[in-house]
Amino acid sequence: MIFITAVCVMITVGVIAVVGYFFFKYQRRSPSEIGGSFHGGALLEATWIIVPTILAMAMFGWGAVVYVDFRHTPSDTLDISVIGKQWMWKIQQPNGIREINELHVPAGRNVKLVLASEDVIHDFFVPAFRTKMDVVPGHYNTMWFRPTKPGRYHFFCSQYCGTNHAVMGGWVTVMEPSDYAAWLASASGEASPVSTGERLFSEKACITCHVPDGSGHAPSLNGMYGRQVLLADGSRVTADDSYIRESILQPNAKIVAGYQALMPTYQGQLTEDEILALTTYIKSLQTQPVPPKGSGVAPATGNK
Amino acid sequence: MPREHYLNATYGIRSWLLTTDHKRIALLYLASVTFFFFVGGIFAAMIRIHLLTPNGLLVSPETYNKLFTMHGVAMIFFFLIPSIPAVIGNFLIPIMIGAKDLAFPKINLLSWYIYLAGGCFVLYSFSTGGLDTGWTFYTPLSSVYSNSAVTPAVIGIFINGFSSILTGLNFIVTIHTMRAPGMTWFRLPLFVWAHYAVSLVMILGTPVIAITLLLAGLERVFHLGFFNPALGGDPILFQHLFWFYSHPAVYIMILPAMGVISEIIPTFARKEIVGYGFIAGSSIAIAVIGFLVWAHHMFVTGESTYAALAFSFLSYLVAVPSAVKVFNWSATLYKGSISFDTPMLYALGFIGLFLIGGLTGLFLACLGLDIHIHDTYFVVAHFHYIMVGGAVMGYLGALHFWWPKITGRLYPEFLARIAALVLFIGFNLTFFPQFILGYLGMPRRYHNYPPEFQVLNVMSTAGASILAVGYLLPMVYLVWSMRYGKVAGPNPWPATGLEWTTDSPPLTENFRVTPEVTWEPYDFRNRPELGLQVGASLAPAHGDD
Numbered sequence: 001m002i003f004i005t006a007v008c009v010m011i012t013v014g015v016i017a018v019v020g021y022f023f024f025k026y027q028r029r030s031p032s033e034i035g036g037s038f039h040g041g042a043l044l045e046a047t048w049i050i051v052p053t054i055l056a057m058a059m060f061g062w063g064a065v066v067y068v069d070f071r072h073t074p075s076d077t078l079d080i081s082v083i084g085k086q087w088m089w090k091i092q093q094p095n096g097i098r099e100i101n102e103l104h105v106p107a108g109r110n111v112k113l114v115l116a117s118e119d120v121i122h123d124f125f126v127p128a129f130r131t132k133m134d135v136v137p138g139h140y141n142t143m144w145f146r147p148t149k150p151g152r153y154h155f156f157c158s159q160y161c162g163t164n165h166a167v168m169g170g171w172v173t174v175m176e177p178s179d180y181a182a183w184l185a186s187a188s189g190e191a192s193p194v195s196t197g198e199r200l201f202s203e204k205a206c207i208t209c210h211v212p213d214g215s216g217h218a219p220s221l222n223g224m225y226g227r228q229v230l231l232a233d234g235s236r237v238t239a240d241d242s243y244i245r246e247s248i249l250q251p252n253a254k255i256v257a258g259y260q261a262l263m264p265t266y267q268g269q270l271t272e273d274e275i276l277a278l279t280t281y282i283k284s285l286q287t288q289p290v291p292p293k294g295s296g297v298a299p300a301t302g303n304k
Numbered sequence: 305m306p307r308e309h310y311l312n313a314t315y316g317i318r319s320w321l322l323t324t325d326h327k328r329i330a331l332l333y334l335a336s337v338t339f340f341f342f343v344g345g346i347f348a349a350m351i352r353i354h355l356l357t358p359n360g361l362l363v364s365p366e367t368y369n370k371l372f373t374m375h376g377v378a379m380i381f382f383f384l385i386p387s388i389p390a391v392i393g394n395f396l397i398p399i400m401i402g403a404k405d406l407a408f409p410k411i412n413l414l415s416w417y418i419y420l421a422g423g424c425f426v427l428y429s430f431s432t433g434g435l436d437t438g439w440t441f442y443t444p445l446s447s448v449y450s451n452s453a454v455t456p457a458v459i460g461i462f463i464n465g466f467s468s469i470l471t472g473l474n475f476i477v478t479i480h481t482m483r484a485p486g487m488t489w490f491r492l493p494l495f496v497w498a499h500y501a502v503s504l505v506m507i508l509g510t511p512v513i514a515i516t517l518l519l520a521g522l523e524r525v526f527h528l529g530f531f532n533p534a535l536g537g538d539p540i541l542f543q544h545l546f547w548f549y550s551h552p553a554v555y556i557m558i559l560p561a562m563g564v565i566s567e568i569i570p571t572f573a574r575k576e577i578v579g580y581g582f583i584a585g586s587s588i589a590i591a592v593i594g595f596l597v598w599a600h601h602m603f604v605t606g607e608s609t610y611a612a613l614a615f616s617f618l619s620y621l622v623a624v625p626s627a628v629k630v631f632n633w634s635a636t637l638y639k640g641s642i643s644f645d646t647p648m649l650y651a652l653g654f655i656g657l658f659l660i661g662g663l664t665g666l667f668l669a670c671l672g673l674d675i676h677i678h679d680t681y682f683v684v685a686h687f688h689y690i691m692v693g694g695a696v697m698g699y700l701g702a703l704h705f706w707w708p709k710i711t712g713r714l715y716p717e718f719l720a721r722i723a724a725l726v727l728f729i730g731f732n733l734t735f736f737p738q739f740i741l742g743y744l745g746m747p748r749r750y751h752n753y754p755p756e757f758q759v760l761n762v763m764s765t766a767g768a769s770i771l772a773v774g775y776l777l778p779m780v781y782l783v784w785s786m787r788y789g790k791v792a793g794p795n796p797w798p799a800t801g802l803e804w805t806t807d808s809p810p811l812t813e814n815f816r817v818t819p820e821v822t823w824e825p826y827d828f829r830n831r832p833e834l835g836l837q838v839g840a841s842l843a844p845a846h847g848d849d
Contacts, residue, residue, distance in 0.1 A: 004670060008663040015634055015659055019652065022637035028574070029641070034828045034836045035575030036639030040632070045582050048631040049624060056620035059670050064613055066672025071609045086449070120445040121539055123604065123679060127745025130676040134605045136540060137444060138533025141606040154754065158679040158747035160438045162445055163365050166750035250536075268534070 004059050070131065073144045077112035078105070079283075081193070081276045084115070084122035084135040084157065087164035092276070095184055096192035101170030103155065105147055106180035112144045114241055114279075116272045123159035126172055134159055140241045147174040197281025200274055204266070212285075214294020218263065219256050222288035223297060230257045230298040239296075244279045256296035305712050305791050306807040313812045324409035325812055330395035331710075332416050337383050337391060338779075340423065343430075344378035345775065347371045352734075352768040358755045368751035369436040370452065376439030378430075381461050382423055384695055385553060388560035389506075390415070390471055392702045393499045395710060397475060399803040399810060400493050402484025402819045407477040415467040415474070422464030429457035438749060440550070443531035443542040447523040458521040465514040468556075472506030475499050484802070486821030490584075493801050493825060494577065497584040498563025501591035505552045505559075508595070513549035516542065540605055547598035555594040557691055558658075559587055561698025562629055565651050568705055569633050570826040571799040572648035573640030574836065577826045579632035586625030593622040603674045612671055619669035626662050630655060645797070646720040650701030653728045657693025661686060664739065682742025685735045693731055700727070700778060707782065708796050712809040713789030719781050727774030733767025798834045800826055 026035070080103070083090040091099040105111045115124055117137040124143065125132035133143035157168035175183060191199075201207055209218035228236045229243070232255040237243055246253055248270065251263035270278070290297050310327045320328060351371050354362040363371065394412065398405050406412050429435050433453040437446035446454050479492070479500050519530045520542065529535025531542040570577045577583065599607060599615040633655060642648070664686040668674050677683065708714055737760040742748075746757045753761070795804040800823070806815050828836055 004667055004673065008666060011663060012659050015630060016656055019634050019637060019655060022634070022640065023642055023644075023652070026573070026637060026640045026642050028643045032836045033574065033641040035573050035641040037575070037829070038578065038635070038639045039576065040578035040635055044635070045579055045628070045632075049628055052627045053621075053624050056623055056666070059666055060617055060620045063616060063670030063672040063674075067603070067612060067616075067675065068609060070672070070675055071612075120449050121442060125679070125745070125747060127676070127680075132604055132675060132678065136606060138539065139606060154745070156745070156747045160369075160440075160442070160445070160679075160749040162436070162449060163369060165369070166365065166747075166752050 003062065007055055007059070070143075073112055073142055074110050077110045077144055079112050079114060079280075080105070081280070082113045082115050082124060082135070083118060083272050083276070084124070084161075084168075085118040086120065086162050087157070087168040089124070089155075089157075089168070089170060090273070092193060092273075093184065094192070094280075096196075097184065097187045103170070103172045104180060104183055105172065105174055106177040107147050107150050107174050108177060110144055110146050112142055114276065115141045115143065116276060118272050120161045121159050122157045122161050122168070124155060125158035126153055126155045128153040129172075132158055140245050142241065147172075150174045150176055150179075193277040193280040194284045195281075196274075197277040197279070197284075200270075200278050201281055204270075204278075206278075209263070211294070212288070212291070214291035216294065218259060219296035220291050220294050221282050222285050222295070223290035224295065225283045225286040227290075228298040229254075229296040231255060232257050232259070236298055241279055241283075244282055245275055248275060248278065259296075306809070306811075308811065309712065309807060309809040310812045311712075311809055322413070324405070324413055326394050326398050326406050326409065326412055327710075327810065327812075329412050329416055330391050333386060333390040333394060333419070336416075336420065336423065337387050340378050340382035341387075343427075344375050344383055345772070347375035347378065349768065349772060351375060352765040354751065355753070355761045356765050358753055358758050360752045363751075365751045366436065367434075369438075369749070370434035372749055373435045373438050374430050377426060377435065377457065377461070379691075380439055380553070380557075381464055382419075382426065384557045384691055385468060386419060386471075387557075387695070387699045388564065388702060389475070389499060389502055389556075390419070390467075392564070392699070392706065393475065393495075393502075393560060394471070396706065396803055397478060397496060397499060398482070399709075399806065399814050400496055400801055401479065401482060401487050402802050402815065402821065403478065403482035404813050404815075406474045407482060408474050411470050412474055415470040418470070419464055419467040422460045422462075422467065425456045425460030425463060429453040429455075429460065432456075440546060441517060441520055441542075442546075443520055443523070443537075443539045444533070447520045447530075447542075448532050448534075454524055455521055458517045458524075462514045462518055462521075465510045468506045468510045472503035472510075475503040476507070479503075484819050484821055487802070488821075490581070491821055491823075491825050492584075493563075494566035494580065494583050494587075495560075495563035498559045498566070498587045501587040502556055502559045504588075505556050505591050505594065509549040509552040509556075512545060513553075516545040516549070519545075540602070540607070543602055543605065544599065547601045548595075551598040551601065552591075552594045554687070554690065555590055557695040558698075559590060561654065561695045561702075562587065564698045564702040564705070565633060565654050566629075567799075567801065568647045568651040568701055569636050571705075571797050572645055572651070573637050573642050574828050575636065575640045575826070576824070576828070577632065578635040578638075579628070580825060582628055583632050586628045589625040590622060593618060593625070597622055600669055600674075603671060604678050616669055616671045620666070623662065623666060623669070626658075630659060630662075644721070646715075646717060646724055647701050647705035649721060649724040649728075650697050650704060653724065654694060654697040654701060657689055657697060657728075657731065661689025661693050664689065676745075677742055679747055680742035681738040681746045681748055684748050685738035685742060688735045688738075693735070697727070700724075703778070703782070705797075706803075707785070708792030709803055709808045709810070711786050711789070712792055712807075713785050714792045714796060715781050715785040715789055719777065723774055723777035723781075726770060726777065730767050730770030730772075730774050734764050734771050735767070737761075737763045737767075795834070798836070800828060800831060800834070 081092045115135040117135045122135040129145045133141050153172045209216045214220040224239045229239050249267045252261045354360050435457045436452040437450050522528045529537040531537040531539050597619045600619045741760045792808050
């Protein structure tokens with residue numbers, strides 16, 4: 001930021017100074033006067049092509065480093081789900097506490113937001129954290145940050161989303177970890193998303209095929225989250241939130257190797273909350289051991 | 305004034321509405337783009353008044369959303385894109401290359417009617433429910449959720465696209481086939497080079513926006529799933545298609561203005577331009593690389609990191625040819641014989657504002673920084689510096705520079721200089737505070753805002769009222785000068801281009817005899833007929849080269 005600003009201010013001031021100086025120095029002195037002769041030259045042209053190119057590449061490189069870090073979520077995050085809809089934010093803590101237009105997070109911990117939209121594109125923007133991410137219907141986007149200083153910070157919707165776009169905002173409350181723990185304990189939560197997801201998993205009959213020991217028509221989901229899954233076409237995919245979501249809504253998009261395309265779509269039958277709860281439940285199975293047979297998880301020795 | 309010219313060659317309303325004279329068609333465009341400029345301007349004024357207070361002063365949220373949407377649609381599709389090409393380019397390109405008209409005069413008239421037809425659909429949308437999708441028409445908001453008159457607006461922009469395509473086609477064929485004897489490619493005025501580049505973008509880019517908006521319209525009316533995820537579509541696909549045109553469209557707006565500046569600066573510095581080949585080449589480079597940067601509007605949509613890296617890199621590359629132009633213009637002033645006539649003031653204003661607009665683009669192209677300032681007022685300020693500070697200043701500079709050629713008369717110079725100054729001050733006061741607002745985190749398209757942003761918003765509105773005066777002044781004195789201005793004569797500045805060798809206003813056929821070009825562009829030294837002399841103190845000791 002400082003580098004770019006400094007370079008840009010220098011260029012602006014430099015060009016304006018040079019132009020201003022020429023204007024002053026070379027004012028027309030008689031109505032019929034012609035200017036002197038100056039054609040520039042290859043060296044001059046080369047200089048003002050090469051120098052800006054180098055400066056631009058430096059800016060690019062620095063911005064790229066920051067961006068790669070922004071897009072690479074660390075593994076030890078506190079995961080909070082955020083659902084945008086016209087024109088409010090529904091937020092759910094890992095233990096099931098729901099908030100509307102309020103987000104409580106502990107200081108000093110990496111926080112990951114899993115973003116989903118029920119209607120149009122929104123954008124979760126926290127100016128004080130210098131970060132934002134679009135909330136796109138039909139996709140999961142994630143963003144992460146590490147709050148450092150307790151306090152209350154504005155968040156906004158920054159992707160225009162219709163009539164009340166401007167009031168679709170709220171506050172992030174960053175708390176000391178002990179205060180956050182106390183807040184979690186004191187607030188009366190509903191069922192945690194994991195238990196909601198577990199309930200849905202049997203209610204929606206997922207469990208009839210996705211049998212945990214791998215003996216069903218569909219692969220066991222134990223230990224799958226975060227690992228590589230081998231697909232029927234020989235390719236591999238990392239089992240992340242987006243993959244699970246896609247598999248629920250468009251089951252035939254990616255078929256696990258060794259299985260038939262039997263699963264019906266759940267498009268339109270689950271709300272975003274329910275999809276998130278199911279995803280969270282499947283995520284919680286991560287700690288279960290992978291069954292030796294009947295799992296989609298690729299062998300650990302496979303190429304990455 | 306010459307006894308016979310294109311304005312008095314024939315009389316009556318039919319002679320205008322059925323004309324195939326590129327100069328008359330240019331004036332038809334002038335009237336219609338001016339109309340849309342004032343429509344868009346009134347919306348802008350209401351936006352700025354509304355934002356005087358944190359809770360909004362004037363209108364409901366629905367109305368506010370319609371105001372900024374209709375402001376964008378009117379200004380971009382119906383003023384900025386046609387402004388310089390269809391008005392100034394239409395008038396000048398045939399004269400600049402020594403031709404009688406464009407290659408397809410009837411298609412040229414057809415373009416104007418297509419533009420009008422598109423404009424009617426859009427005005428119908430504005431007056432029956434309005435439009436609240438943002439000029440970007442992002443799906444699924446536009447294709448599913450919006451309750452405003454999206455369909456007629458989309459049809460209007462679809463139709464209007466053909467006007468752009470036909471104009472571009474006409475320019476390219478004309479420039480290739482109708483140059484006068486001696487008018488080689490490297491004797492073409494840089495204004496013509498810029499329009500050649502713009503025509504490429506118009507022809508290659510416009511079909512994409514037309515089909516994209518058509519798809520959004522089909523999804524809205526017939527529920528065909530292209531972009532709506534509930535129907536199996538992808539909303540991000542719309543953004544890719546939309547920006548594939550709409551980023552190059554920025555170059556449709558700015559390249560012609562750059563062409564104008566390349567004409568004005570050598571004329572009022574009275575010397576050859578520095579780096580002719582580099583300026584011409586950079587126009588083409590901008591047009592080509594400009595097609596490869598579209599996804600820099602989408603860094604926070606969740607697009608792949610690799611795509612983001614590639615598009616950021618290419619966005620930095622496209623900045624280089626723009627920088628080359630600015631440096632060459634500045635160097636042209638060196639050893640010049642500079643006057644402060646109104647067009648030169650606009651050119652100087654253009655350089656300053658375009659610098660700020662262009663360099664703040666580097667902030668937005670920077671991946672790490674864009675995460676924060678994307679979709680904030682920083683973006684709003686940036687593109688107004690390019691489009692208003694750049695394209696509109698270029699357009700007004702062009703009008704002032706060629707007004708004597710178009711009408712045969714001069715405007716009141718002192719008043720015009722005052723207006724240029726008022727515009728420059730008003731513009732900066734309006735838009736510079738918006739950079740700060742954006743950096744502090746005020747998102748764009750907000751009908752109300754937290755109270756800490758009020759001071760900067762009030763400054764911006766104050767600037768806008770000064771800016772409005774700056775726009776109204778030229779309206780008044782330019783119209784006044786059409787009747788009462790001093791007679792200009794063929795070459796009042798004087799300037800070196802072919803258009804200044806014929807009458808002001810020109811004959812319907814532009815030239816009495818086909819001109820033959822024997823001089824290099826912007827060469828004042830070997831043109832004794834201009835009546836100028838090399839300043840004694842500035843003449844190089846070793847003689848003329």
